Amino acid sequence: MTNLGELQYFLGLKVKQVEDGIFVLQKKYVADLLKVDARSFRSLVGGLIYLTSTRPDISFTVGVISKFMHCPSKHHFGVAKRVLRYIVGTVDFGIWYGHVSEFKLFAYTDSDWAGFLEDKRSTSGYIFSLGSATVCWSSKKQTVTTLSSSEL
Structure with missing residues (x-):
């Protein structure tokens, strides 16, 4: 077994370990998600679903738009783009696991x-x-x- 040091990345999750806790976020994954071809609604929604692993604030909206993956309209795609705009403004959000x-x-x-x-x-x-x-x-x-x- 090899010691690779402290965990930094795992399945697209960035893990920041500091003395008083651990912060998990997906900043690099968000950057890659924003490069997704906008014509592919299914790929975009799938990426948003994975992003909810560290972003419970978008879970409900992503769940609603994922219901329309097989038959999306321009309105559904507009909602997905609005979620992306929100994510751009909150790219540093994640989950903090502090020492208590x-x-x-x-x-x-x-x-x-x-x-x-x-x-x-x-x-x-x-x-x-x-x-x-x-x-x-x-x-x-x-x-x-x-x-x-x-x-x-």
């Missing part, structure tokens, strides 16, 4: 009520944080419609 003396697990969850007017399905989401950093998150449309949700 006591790790506490926090969980937050929420759901809207029949948020999609077409089929009356709800969107539910959750986020878990351990210590000072987010470790798991999700936002998705529920697969079933409950009777109470469809009676408005």
Whole structure:
């Protein structure tokens, strides 16, 4: 086994290790993503999906536009371009895992009520944080419609 020193890059993630914590971001990946051929909506959305591994702030929007990968319109492509403009302004954002003396697990969850007017399905989401950093998150449309949700 060979000691290669401290981890710096892993699967497109840049890892900055300092005395009081670890910062994970995808600055180089963002730069490469911005070079994607704008005509390829699927490739662009796939890149945005991977970017959500360190950017929970774009998870919901990316999840919504990913529903239209097989039949995108100009409107969907415009939303994806707007996400890219946001990313350009926040390229140094990432996740900070700071040293804390006591790790506490926090969980937050929420759901809207029949948020999609077409089929009356709800969107539910959750986020878990351990210590000072987010470790798991999700936002998705529920697969079933409950009777109470469809009676408005």
